Amino acid sequence: MKKESYLIVTIITAIILGVAAFAVPIGIKPGWLPVIAVVLTFPVFVLALFLWWNASNIEGDFPFTGY
Amino acid sequence: MFNLPIEGEELFVLEFGDIVNYFSLYTTTLFLFATAFIIIAIIARPERQTDIIFGTDAVYTKEVSPDNLRFQRFMAIACGLATLGAVCSGDLFNFCLFTALIGITNIGIVAGVNNRYVLNAAYNYGIVAMVATTFLFGGAATALGSCGTLSIWELAGLGMVPLAAKMFLVLGVMGEGMAPFYIAKAEITRAPGAPYVLMIHVSSLLIFLRVIEIILTV
Amino acid sequence: MITLILPAVFIGLLFHGIHRKVIARIQGRPGPPIWQEILHTLKFSFKQTWIPKTASMPMYVFIVAVSIAIWTGAFYIVFSGGSLLLLFAVFMLHKITEHGLGLSSGSPYGKFGAIRSVMSAASEIPLFATIAGIYVVTGSLMISDITKYQEIHGPLLIHAFPIAIALYIVILSKMHYGPFSIIEAKEIVSGNRTEHFGVWRAGLEVAYALKTFVLLAAFVLLFIGALPWYLMLLAMLILLVSLSFVCAFTPMLSPFDAVAMQTVITGILAVYIIILGVMG
Numbered sequence: 270m271k272k273e274s275y276l277i278v279t280i281i282t283a284i285i286l287g288v289a290a291f292a293v294p295i296g297i298k299p300g301w302l303p304v305i306a307v308v309l310t311f312p313v314f315v316l317a318l319f320l321w322w323n324a325s326n327i328e329g330d331f332p333f334t335g336y
Numbered sequence: 337m338f339n340l341p342i343e344g345e346e347l348f349v350l351e352f353g354d355i356v357n358y359f360s361l362y363t364t365t366l367f368l369f370a371t372a373f374i375i376i377a378i379i380a381r382p383e384r385q386t387d388i389i390f391g392t393d394a395v396y397t398k399e400v401s402p403d404n405l406r407f408q409r410f411m412a413i414a415c416g417l418a419t420l421g422a423v424c425s426g427d428l429f430n431f432c433l434f435t436a437l438i439g440i441t442n443i444g445i446v447a448g449v450n451n452r453y454v455l456n457a458a459y460n461y462g463i464v465a466m467v468a469t470t471f472l473f474g475g476a477a478t479a480l481g482s483c484g485t486l487s488i489w490e491l492a493g494l495g496m497v498p499l500a501a502k503m504f505l506v507l508g509v510m511g512e513g514m515a516p517f518y519i520a521k522a523e524i525t526r527a528p529g530a531p532y533v534l535m536i537h538v539s540s541l542l543i544f545l546r547v548i549e550i551i552l553t554v
Numbered sequence: 555m556i557t558l559i560l561p562a563v564f565i566g567l568l569f570h571g572i573h574r575k576v577i578a579r580i581q582g583r584p585g586p587p588i589w590q591e592i593l594h595t596l597k598f599s600f601k602q603t604w605i606p607k608t609a610s611m612p613m614y615v616f617i618v619a620v621s622i623a624i625w626t627g628a629f630y631i632v633f634s635g636g637s638l639l640l641l642f643a644v645f646m647l648h649k650i651t652e653h654g655l656g657l658s659s660g661s662p663y664g665k666f667g668a669i670r671s672v673m674s675a676a677s678e679i680p681l682f683a684t685i686a687g688i689y690v691v692t693g694s695l696m697i698s699d700i701t702k703y704q705e706i707h708g709p710l711l712i713h714a715f716p717i718a719i720a721l722y723i724v725i726l727s728k729m730h731y732g733p734f735s736i737i738e739a740k741e742i743v744s745g746n747r748t749e750h751f752g753v754w755r756a757g758l759e760v761a762y763a764l765k766t767f768v769l770l771a772a773f774v775l776l777f778i779g780a781l782p783w784y785l786m787l788l789a790m791l792i793l794l795v796s797l798s799f800v801c802a803f804t805p806m807l808s809p810f811d812a813v814a815m816q817t818v819i820t821g822i823l824a825v826y827i828i829i830l831g832v833m834g
Contacts, residue, residue, distance in 0.1 A: 304630050307556055312622035315760050316615070319599035319753040330670045341694035344637045362640055365627070369647055372620070376613050383610035383660040397608055397660070529657035529665065530610040537653050537672060541646045548682070551640065552689070 275321035282314035337362075338492035342552050350424070356489055358426045362549055366423040366542050373531070373538045374416035377409060380531045383401040400528050404448050411444035412535040419539040423546050431550065432476045432508070438539045439465035439512035445536055449527045468511020475504030479554070491554040502551040509547040513540025559629060559764070565787070566763030567591040567815035569770070569794050570730065576798035577731060595759040598618025605754030608660030617654040618750065618757040624648060632772050635698025637689055638685055641772060645724075648765070652737060655758075656746030670809055676726070680720040680816060683823035687717035688776065690831050697775060704779035715780040716779045716826045722797075723819055725769045727812075729797055733804040734812045761814045770794060 292303035344361030422434035447458040478501035570586035578585025654669025727734035
């Protein structure tokens with residue numbers, strides 16, 4: 270995937286996590302909904318964030334494949 | 337669930353006539369986990385296991401042939417579906433039936449590998465699973481004999497099921513979920529593993545978790 | 555809840571760093587700075603990342619996400635006063651993810667790590683003894699009920715000491731460099747994590763940081779009771795340092811000894827619980 274698509278996934282999951290953090294003041298009704306949302310989106314957020322800043326814009330060199 | 341402080345609240349009840357399956361917070365978690373692994377078993381391609389030719393520096397990869405792959409994948413999915421049944425059934429007999437089915441499909445997953453040693457191991461597991469079936473259904477029969485019903489709804493919180501029946505159930509589940517035996521025989525290093533072999537462990541551990549919930553409840 | 559999870563990840567990583575530092579000081583080495591594990595995670599996340607040709611995709615990536623997800627769930631279970639049985643389930647699911655990590659890559663080292671992980675499923679049995687013991691003593695498996703029980707009757711650490719020992723051993727078996735951590739023994743490179751490098755490894759570090767935080771917090775909640783957050787962190791730190799001492803002084807056991815020892819401990823606890831059940 271491209272760097273931009275990782276960024277988009279990171280932003281979407283960050284928004285979901287942000288909404289889940291304020292679930293009680295907003296009044297999202299079934300109490301378990303934000304919990305499920307956090308459990309499902311937090312791993313995606315972490316991996317997408319890491320992959321986003323890991324992804325490079327320039328062509329990388331070949332990995333070392335052994336002697 | 338059942339007004340017992342054990343497994344969290346009741347979420348959903350699924351009735352099939354007098355067979356009433358239930359989803360508590362606990363069993364739903366197990367259910368979702370099993371579902372995720374079934375999906376993975378369907379879409380994942382198998383690992384290509386690397387092995388070292390003994391005494392040399394050479395390394396080769398084992399490929400799974402399409403025929404074996406189809407059979408193992410079918411068995412893994414069947415095993416996953418049996419696990420789904422076992423974790424949500426509200427009836428001791430159905431639980432035992434699904435657990436026995438898990439034992440059978442587990443043997444199928446192992447037997448799908450064309451290797452003399454792995455097949456030999458599959459044969460041994462078959463014997464263990466058959467012996468365990470006696471304990472499993474023996475446990476359910478003892479519970480039926482002493483309580484007159486096998487519905488967890490009726491038995492919950494009464495403490496009527498004798499300790500022997502509970503021990504039989506645990507022993508049966510330990511025999512049917514063959515992960516420990518599979519490990520002890522080290523055939524896992526010969527059989528290409530993920531994601532099909534992993535299904536054995538998923539089902540073994542999930543039915544073990546379920547049987548603990550059952551013996552604490554009834 | 556996310557506002558608590560992010561600090562928990564950083565505190566967990568800091569705890570890993572403190573763990574390494576304490577072990578190093580006991581062994582007379584200077585040791586890494588205590589924020590080393592945070593840097594480690596960031597470092598891994600910047601490293602070049604790809605997927606081995608032999609790996610089972612998408613399982614190879616999925617299992618890392620599952621690892622993070624289950625401990626996020628466990629964090630919620632502990633801090634919302636949920637069921638102890640669910641926490642036990644998360645432990646078992648953690649076993650599956652450890653196993654899956656090793657199997658998914660196709661590497662023989664990963665596979666050996668995975669085998670040891672299932673073999674050391676014996677380390678989960680003391681946890682079952684803990685659960686059974688707590689159920690016998692307090693009559694409930696909800697963490698909220700257990701903390702309430704302790705407000706009335708005093709900490710469980712005092713009048714159910716053997717059960718606390720059982721959970722202590724479970725946490726010990728999950729610590730890095732501990733006597734029971736046979737799945738990451740150096741003779742099998744990094745065990746089940748051998749082939750997960752770069753971003754995947756950074757994800758795993760996040761999951762394990764959450765795991766350490768949740769386990770220490772669960773011990774404090776179950777055996778000392780609900781505390782204000784700063785005392786809670788202090789209690790967790792003291793617990794961690796005591797674990798580091800054990801890890802520093804004991805060599806890693808062989809797989810057979812590790813399993814045998816945990817089984818013996820469980821046997822002793824089973825006798826204790828039966829006596830407790832009959833007497834009480």
